[in-house]
Amino acid sequence: MESAPSRDERRAATAARILEAAQAEFGDRGVEGATIRGIARRAGVDPSLVLQHYGSKKGLFEVAVRPEPDLTAADVPRHLGEVLEIRMRELPPATRALLRSMLTSPDAADAMREYLQERADDLARTSARADADLRAAMLVSSILGLTIARHFLDLPALSDLDPAAIEAIAEPWYAALLPPAG
Structure with a gap:
């Protein structure tokens, strides 16, 4: 029997869902047109969770558009x-x-x-x-x-x-x- 996901695993999954929703929302609406409520709606979470995970729309945007790590x-x-x-x-x-x-x-x-x-x-x-x-x-x-x-x-x-x-x-x-x- 498989055990239920831990609290940390559920939290990480929620953060990933929010980030994916934010990338789509910012992609569709730009940083000015995107809203925390719209991102939350796409992610299927309460807007307070978006802020809890990322602090602000600006903070979420910075994470959402971060390019891949440095290359050699x-x-x-x-x-x-x-x-x-x-x-x-x-x-x-x-x-x-x-x-x-x-x-x-x-x-x-x-x-x-x-x-x-x-x-x-x-x-x-x-x-x-x-x-x-x-x-x-x-x-x-x-x-x-x-x-x-x-x-x-x-x-x-x-x-x-x-x-x-x-x-x-x-x-x-x-x-x-x-x-x-x-």
Whole structure:
């Protein structure tokens, strides 16, 4: 016979349900349009539980849009390829929330800036070029622009790209960061 979940397990499950609901709510409505009540409704909990777990809407937003942990420099090219492929197919709720909110919320703009800077710094470390910082910033900014064009502007040419086409087009971007041959 299985034992009932412990209090800590139930609490963790509730926090995860709230976080998932918050990512969806922020993704649909942005940080300004989302409410604690709306998040609670999506999670199937009382609004007081949202505040109990995350303290405030701002605190919940910061957790909901937090990017994945730091990558090593060796992981960055693979990661960028995966990110580009994923961004052309779908947007995780946390990313949708961050993108939708970054132009109206200073907190979201800060989170996006920090995320892009971390990725650009990691990518630049993989290159010996003198202008690696600029090249890396342009690469991560390009992925951001593609993401916006695909998911928020519905640019038709980006709607149905296959992974092979994405890889063929993205390969020269990565090559531009490598040291010159010779």
